[in-house]
Amino acid sequence: MKLRQRLGTIGIMIAMLFLILYCEKKHGKGEPLPDYSSYSAPLAPEWVRNGVLYEIYIRAFTPEGTFRAAIKRLDALQELGVNILWLMPIYPIGEKGRKGTLGSPYSVKDFRKINPEFGTEADFRAFVQAAHQRGMKVILDMVPNHGANDNILMADHPDWFMRDEAGNFTREVADWSDITDFNYDHPDMRRYMQETMQYWIREFGIDGYRCDVAGMVPLDFWEETLPMLRKLKPTIYLLAEWEDPKLLRAGFHSDYDWTLFHLLKDIRKKKKRTAEAVQLVFEKDSRYPQNALPMRFLENHDEPRSLKTFGPAAIEAYASFIFSLPGLPLIYAGQEIGETVRPSLFEKFTIHWQEGDTALFRMYQRLIQWRKQHAVLRNGEFIPLGVATFKGSVGAFLRRNDRELALVITNLWPDFAEKVVVTLPEPLKNSLATLQLYRVDHPEERLSLSEMVFDEFPPFTTWIYVGTHH
DSSP: OOOOOOOTHHHHHHHHHHHHHHTTOOBTTTBOOOOOTTSBOOOOOHHHHTOOEEEEOHHHHSSSOSHHHHHTTHHHHHHHTOOEEEEOOOSOBOOTTOOTTTOOTTSBSOTTSOOTTTOOHHHHHHHHHHHHHTTOEEEEEEOTTEEETTOTTTTTOGGGBOBOTTSOBOOSSTTOTTEEEBOTTOHHHHHHHHHHHHHHHHHHOOOEEEETTGGGSOHHHHHHHHHHHHHHOTTOEEEESSOOHHHHHHTOSEEBOHHHHHHHHHHHTTSSOHHHHHHHHHHHHHHSOBTOOOEEOSOOTTSOOHHHHHOTTTHHHHHHHHHTSSSEEEEETTGGGTOOSOOOSSSOOOOOGGGOOHHHHHHHHHHHHHHHHOTHHHHOEEEEOEEEOGGGOEEEEEEEOSSEEEEEEEEOSSSOEEEEEEEOOHHHHHHHTTOEEEETTEEEEEEETTOOEEEEEOSSEEEEEEEEOO
16 A cells, blocks of 8 residues: 655655656646645555455356356465455346347446346355455446446436437447446436445445446546445445546545556567656655555456566566555456466456466465565555666665565566666665665575665566565
């Protein structure tokens, strides 16, 4: 998570430096990243702040594509170490304008029923119970912006849906031809969606929501609805599929860090520098609402598989970088075993578990273990460090809390970096320069913060050093 214990003079000095650097960098749609640091997002529950999110598409998760079959895979997820299971939409799918053979789970016919393809209500209850018995939480994908073209509400409440000038049902995104947008000008429609989100909490004991295209829903709906959900379930977790600090101010705990994801892809292509990724994380940490918990990822169901995007040689360096950052890391089912095929939303596909890369599984398992073992990787301050190297191919930062210090040095480029010099900010030199750290994957390797000079730094390498301080 993002700690909001300010760095005092250290933070001011670093902030001034990076804000100057940032003045030429744009965020989002050509606008500078707005400063929302004077606002607060709700503090996420401890199980979220200390957790790892795991995305599941029930259809693709097992050959059967059912809740009952998915229960049999929960032990493997427990072994991996994830504790938050995000289920993509589990509702019946519309038929009018359906895409593909089976249709998209985001084309919802009935928001208060279970897709029979996945099982029954009893099967879903059994899945939630089995997850809870293993110490895992379950969040549902809610689709508040639109319904299927034959959503059950259309017959009795056609005014709850958007119409064009000719009176035809319509949508904002033309390509989403299997859905129709809701009309949020209608108060009864709003109440229906609020009651629906409460329904799944009351009836099935789910632990939160990932809200699809949350930024396309009016902000005042979230400002009214999210406090209702927190009152019903104080430990709820709320993730917005969007990237906008206003949604966090409205009551979400997390949004997507799409900007970092796209920057990492550019770094992999050598269009951007590793140091820019460190700068971006610091900028967001400094300017987002207090308590914000950005969701950070290398893949999700909307993007190609990370092993294809970043390549086998680079995947460990990029994953280690993600898992050393503030926020909430995401794994999309199959990512942990190197699945290279992105499941279709519209057809049957099964993740190739039997052909999975066990070494990659152990790598993600190890990263999760490190994050659990060292609280500083979850909740430490984020302090970018100066790095002198060729073309900015290496970046470095500190994570610090009351007891631990972590140093992360990363080269996300395919080239060796020669003569790399990492420097501490002046205010930290006296107090930390003599501190000895050990590398988490090679505990015998020690490093002093006063001697951070490397003759060369290997390509696609992220090293994490940790130590205790007083």
